[in-house]
Amino acid sequence: MNFLKIFVRNLVKGPSTIPFPFAPAWTPERMRGRIQFKLQSCTGCRACEQVCAPGAIRFDKTPEGLRFMRWHNTCVFCGMCEFYCPTDAISQSDDWHMAHAVGEKYGMAIREVIPYIACTGCGMKTLASAPNPVGVAPPFTPEEIEQQRNLCPACRKKALAERGVQS
Amino acid sequence: MTLMQTITEKARNLAVRSPWIYRINAGSCNGCDVECATTALIPRYDVERLGCQYCGSPRHADIVLITGPLTARIKDDVLRVFAEIPDPKVTVAVGVCPISGGIFRESYAVHAQVDQYLPVDVNVPGCPPRPQAIIEGVAQAIAIWRERI
Numbered sequence: 001m002n003f004l005k006i007f008v009r010n011l012v013k014g015p016s017t018i019p020f021p022f023a024p025a026w027t028p029e030r031m032r033g034r035i036q037f038k039l040q041s042c043t044g045c046r047a048c049e050q051v052c053a054p055g056a057i058r059f060d061k062t063p064e065g066l067r068f069m070r071w072h073n074t075c076v077f078c079g080m081c082e083f084y085c086p087t088d089a090i091s092q093s094d095d096w097h098m099a100h101a102v103g104e105k106y107g108m109a110i111r112e113v114i115p116y117i118a119c120t121g122c123g124m125k126t127l128a129s130a131p132n133p134v135g136v137a138p139p140f141t142p143e144e145i146e147q148q149r150n151l152c153p154a155c156r157k158k159a160l161a162e163r164g165v166q167s
Numbered sequence: 168m169t170l171m172q173t174i175t176e177k178a179r180n181l182a183v184r185s186p187w188i189y190r191i192n193a194g195s196c197n198g199c200d201v202e203c204a205t206t207a208l209i210p211r212y213d214v215e216r217l218g219c220q221y222c223g224s225p226r227h228a229d230i231v232l233i234t235g236p237l238t239a240r241i242k243d244d245v246l247r248v249f250a251e252i253p254d255p256k257v258t259v260a261v262g263v264c265p266i267s268g269g270i271f272r273e274s275y276a277v278h279a280q281v282d283q284y285l286p287v288d289v290n291v292p293g294c295p296p297r298p299q300a301i302i303e304g305v306a307q308a309i310a311i312w313r314e315r316i
Binding site for chain 2: 015016017018020021025053054055071072073074075076077096097098099100101102105108
């Protein structure tokens with residue numbers, strides 16, 4: 001009589017096949033999918049490049065600034081870059097819709113440039129990256145981050161010392 | 168002439184019904200192969216809804232799934248088996264290894280990327296990709312295959 005139980009259960013629950021290509025699929029909440037990059041938060045510390053095992057992340061010095069490149073087609077979604085990013089500039093989304101025609105192979109990438117600017121303190125050419133928040137107490141406010149972004153490393157140190165923290 | 172065209176058209180409509188899938192393991196770690204097997208065998212994913220069936224012989228295949236970074240040891244065999252598959256065929260690279268080499272990129276022992284040696288049509292990145300992502304890639308491959316036949 002066990003089959004009756006199974007029969008009724010299948011009748012109530014419906015088919016177990018997920019209707020994916022014809023309807024949206026369910027995605028787990030903490031699915032490790034395509035990497036997203038937020039240029040505004042990147043400090044240019046290059047920790048992600050160091051920990052990336054398949055070499056999906058690369059930083060290049062270009063005349064415009066420091067270029068961040070990430071190729072999704074060699075990323076293994078290990079999440080190390082997200083773990084080591086001090087400012088959460090790199091985050092993993094739950095997007096897994098990455099199947100693509102071979103023509104778009106090299107388009108599956110993030111290419112962003114942290115531009116060079118003139119330091120507002122001393123006028124030196126410097127990168128407009130976000131300040132490193134590690135060891136800064138109390139933490140930076142959003143206004144302070146914008147202020148620090150426009151300073152060169154020496155002026156940043158000075159500003160931090162005036163603020164009264166060890167960096 | 169019109170009769171010939173009609174016959175060709177009818178034959179084409181008959182032929183595009185069910186593409187068969189052949190799976191080549193080009194030195195994969197077995198992760199992607201497990202996901203490919205899952206895609207076909209587990210009722211939850213069931214790639215046979217798209218008319219696809221895994222076949223044992225390369226001579227019956229229409230869609231080829233390639234996994235693995237094309238190791239130096241297996242390269243000649245993969246090329247030989249690939250040449251046995253009749254045209255028109257659509258090639259799907261499953262996982263990051265055949266696409267770019269993934270974790271084995273720039274190793275002396277692998278010949279990634281596979282598209283240097285074989286005409287790849289669809290890429291499904293992931294390490295390994297989800298079964299749904301493989302189904303998505305197979306669906307794209309079927310669309311290409313319908314145009315090509």
